Amino acid sequence: MVDFNDNSHRRYNILTGEWILVSPHRTKRPWQGKEEDIVVEERPSYDPNCYLCPGNERAGGHINENYTEPWSFVNDFAALKNDVPQAKFKSGLLKAESESGICKVVCFSPDHSLTLPVMDVENIDKVIALWQREYRELGKKSDINHVQIFENKGATMGCSNPHPHGQIWAQRTIPQEVAKKNKHLREYWNDNGVSLLAEYLKEELALQERIIVETEYFVALVPYWAVWPYEVMILPKKQHRTILTLSEAERLDYAKIIKAVTIKYDNLFKISFPYSSGIHQAPTDGQDWDCWHFHMSFYPPLLRSATVKKFMVGYEMFATPQRDITAEMAAKTLRNLADTHYTKN
Amino acid sequence: MVDFNDNSHRRYNILTGEWILVSPHRTKRPWQGKEEDIVVEERPSYDPNCYLCPGNERAGGHINENYTEPWSFVNDFAALKNDVPQAKFKSGLLKAESESGICKVVCFSPDHSLTLPVMDVENIDKVIALWQREYRELGKKSDINHVQIFENKGATMGCSNPHPHGQIWAQRTIPQEVAKKNKHLREYWNDNGVSLLAEYLKEELALQERIIVETEYFVALVPYWAVWPYEVMILPKKQHRTILTLSEAERLDYAKIIKAVTIKYDNLFKISFPYSSGIHQAPTDGQDWDCWHFHMSFYPPLLRSATVKKFMVGYEMFATPQRDITAEMAAKTLRNLADTHYTKN
Numbered sequence: 001m002v003d004f005n006d007n008s009h010r011r012y013n014i015l016t017g018e019w020i021l022v023s024p025h026r027t028k029r030p031w032q033g034k035e036e037d038i039v040v041e042e043r044p045s046y047d048p049n050c051y052l053c054p055g056n057e058r059a060g061g062h063i064n065e066n067y068t069e070p071w072s073f074v075n076d077f078a079a080l081k082n083d084v085p086q087a088k089f090k091s092g093l094l095k096a097e098s099e100s101g102i103c104k105v106v107c108f109s110p111d112h113s114l115t116l117p118v119m120d121v122e123n124i125d126k127v128i129a130l131w132q133r134e135y136r137e138l139g140k141k142s143d144i145n146h147v148q149i150f151e152n153k154g155a156t157m158g159c160s161n162p163h164p165h166g167q168i169w170a171q172r173t174i175p176q177e178v179a180k181k182n183k184h185l186r187e188y189w190n191d192n193g194v195s196l197l198a199e200y201l202k203e204e205l206a207l208q209e210r211i212i213v214e215t216e217y218f219v220a221l222v223p224y225w226a227v228w229p230y231e232v233m234i235l236p237k238k239q240h241r242t243i244l245t246l247s248e249a250e251r252l253d254y255a256k257i258i259k260a261v262t263i264k265y266d267n268l269f270k271i272s273f274p275y276s277s278g279i280h281q282a283p284t285d286g287q288d289w290d291c292w293h294f295h296m297s298f299y300p301p302l303l304r305s306a307t308v309k310k311f312m313v314g315y316e317m318f319a320t321p322q323r324d325i326t327a328e329m330a331a332k333t334l335r336n337l338a339d340t341h342y343t344k345n
Numbered sequence: 346m347v348d349f350n351d352n353s354h355r356r357y358n359i360l361t362g363e364w365i366l367v368s369p370h371r372t373k374r375p376w377q378g379k380e381e382d383i384v385v386e387e388r389p390s391y392d393p394n395c396y397l398c399p400g401n402e403r404a405g406g407h408i409n410e411n412y413t414e415p416w417s418f419v420n421d422f423a424a425l426k427n428d429v430p431q432a433k434f435k436s437g438l439l440k441a442e443s444e445s446g447i448c449k450v451v452c453f454s455p456d457h458s459l460t461l462p463v464m465d466v467e468n469i470d471k472v473i474a475l476w477q478r479e480y481r482e483l484g485k486k487s488d489i490n491h492v493q494i495f496e497n498k499g500a501t502m503g504c505s506n507p508h509p510h511g512q513i514w515a516q517r518t519i520p521q522e523v524a525k526k527n528k529h530l531r532e533y534w535n536d537n538g539v540s541l542l543a544e545y546l547k548e549e550l551a552l553q554e555r556i557i558v559e560t561e562y563f564v565a566l567v568p569y570w571a572v573w574p575y576e577v578m579i580l581p582k583k584q585h586r587t588i589l590t591l592s593e594a595e596r597l598d599y600a601k602i603i604k605a606v607t608i609k610y611d612n613l614f615k616i617s618f619p620y621s622s623g624i625h626q627a628p629t630d631g632q633d634w635d636c637w638h639f640h641m642s643f644y645p646p647l648l649r650s651a652t653v654k655k656f657m658v659g660y661e662m663f664a665t666p667q668r669d670i671t672a673e674m675a676a677k678t679l680r681n682l683a684d685t686h687y688t689k690n
């Protein structure tokens with residue numbers, strides 16, 4: 001039996017049908033390349049120059065509401081707009097078509113100094129409630145067939161403002177990453193009559209090798225096919241197609257596990273841990289998405305320390321994603337970290 | 346007729362079958378986020394601490410040859426090794442298999458201070474000749490079915506040593522990005538009996554909208570479906586499946602166009618321009634790859650200046666790649682830049 005903990009191998013992603021390359025022996029490699037800056041900031045609760053703080057003026061000249069709870073607004077520099085005339089273009093091998101949509105910014109808290117791991121569970125619960133309202137309202141529109149909720153956290157992840165916030169990009173077409181998951185979730189559902197992710201979760205709970213936190217209704221784990229060093233997936237034990245069908249107790253529990261995961265992240269290198277997170281759930285195109293099982297993924301770039309990240313470059317761009325530490329090693333490290341935030345000790 | 350220069354739209358990638366989102370109106374967005382450091386280094390021709398300079402000792406204790414021409418060696422911290430026992434693993438929904446291969450480092454020049462744009466065409470020609478030898482020798486091995494030649498240039502692209510060098514990762518399986526291209530090239534070939542890229546090139550040459558440089562045997566253009574802001578593709582006018590069938594005149598011409606493109610890159614923001622480049626060509630699995638048409642792509646991260654890059658994060662990770670400047674805008678900018686390196690004026 002070959003030891004995959006010590007030999008390069010490929011793992012299959014059941015959600016996308018793609019393979020990733022794992023090279024566990026490569027962690028010994030010395031690093032002489034670029035290091036990220038460590039930005040340890042003491043942020044005030046209110047910053048008069050922040051365009052997301054309550055009451056402040058934004059770039060477009062709009063004035064923010066004096067919000068006291070999670071609050072959303074239409075992005076002033078939206079990549080997607082909803083007044084785009086529909087058109088298709090084809091000329092020889094060139095093919096394009098209009099895309100329309102709505103981009104929103106979601107402020108998690110009026111308090112400029114916070115981040116999800118240091119917010120109260122009740123306030124994270126309110127963020128989820130806002131995500132639910134947005135998903136419902138945007139998804140209702142006839143020309144919105146997919147709603148992508150996500151957060152870019154930290155300068156390393158292209159986030160241009162430390163005020164706690166995420167984004168929503170809702171659009172007419174189904175984006176590529178979601179289309180892959182649609183296909184694999186549906187195929188499994190048609191073949192087996194059960195949710196692919198419910199089955200997967202059963203297996204992970206039995207093995208207990210990649211689990212990080214388990215709450216009453218949710219599980220956080222490093223997926224077997226993880227690409228990013230400390231990639232994490234949060235999924236509900238019960239098959240919910242979208243975040244809309246969560247009970248109040250489940251929603252609060254979801255808030256708890258988001259807090260638990262992001263606390264472990266911050267504790268890993270004792271910094272505010274950068275990542276992109278996103279919720280994948282059933283499209284809002286009115287089709288029957290019985291097969292869907294919503295989940296939230298975290299893609300954090302840091303690899304060895306607060307300053308050394310994994311670069312997804314050359315080989316990864318031209319060939320296939322590659323990782324050095326195995327999912328099991330990453331899960332073990334995260335699992336063993338303290339449950340309270342390092343700044344609260 | 347909708348003006349795609351001013352409205353968000355999706356473009357189709359004929360090589361991968363994927364779509365990318367283009368938001369041309371978004372260039373007006375102010376940038377308050379992370380800026381890259383500008384590293385203007387005067388490098389010596391020989392650095393006693395560089396583990397790639399001739400005669401120096403490397404991390405593994407090996408001593409470099411006193412090479413005077415492009416030189417390659419097996420990576421001391423290879424992600425792929427060739428002594429991996431073959432095994433497949435399947436348990437429920439978990440699926441993995443061994444992967445074996447060879448990783449090599451290709452030093453472009455003994456001179457530590459150089460980069461491709463400031464190397465002589467004759468010396469770039471020698472780099473291509475070495476790529477040919479490597480592709481031939483590695484590809485001959487029965488357990489090597491794909492040879493990926495690439496370069497990560499600059500600290501921003503995870504390059505840990507400024508000595509001019511690239512890499513080769515050769516392996517048993519066909520990587521994902523190549524598999525996509527195999528599929529689309531073959532389908533077009535079967536349906537039309539001609540090379541997809543030869544047809545595409547004809548169209549681009551007629552339109553002259555995305556061409557940057559044309560030499561006797563090669564064309565450099567911004568592909569219609571470009572993802573990275575200043576992405577460029579170099580392709581031979583004649584359909585070569587691999588770099589092996591280039592005549593000596595064609596190879597020299599290939600060297601010329603690599604130099605021309607990378608000079609324009611450096612001239613864009615007057616810095617040594619970071620990118621990952623890679624050559625995609627027919628797999629070495631012994632199958633009939635009549636449909637292949639080799640090409641070299643450059644994926645550079647910089648967007649607005651020497652310090653502001655495009656972040657492929659949140660939406661791009663969870664949904665689909667998105668860009669702000671159109672391929673036509675990028676091509677025009679690159680086309681109009683000087684043909685001589687900014688440091689040589």
Ligand SMILES: O=P(O)(O)O[C@H]1O[C@H](CO)[C@@H](O)[C@H](O)[C@H]1O
Nearest residue numbers: 310311312313314315316503505
């Ligand atoms: O050149 P290195 O140090 O081996 O490594 C670099 O290129 C590799 C191949 O693209 C990537 O996997 C690494 O993340 C990157 O840092």
Ligand SMILES: O=P(O)(O)O[C@H]1O[C@H](CO)[C@@H](O)[C@H](O)[C@H]1O
Nearest residue numbers: 158160655656658659660661667
């Ligand atoms: O938050 P911003 O400034 O709109 O932009 C950030 O997130 C977007 C969505 O992931 C990316 O397209 C941008 O590259 C990134 O800088």
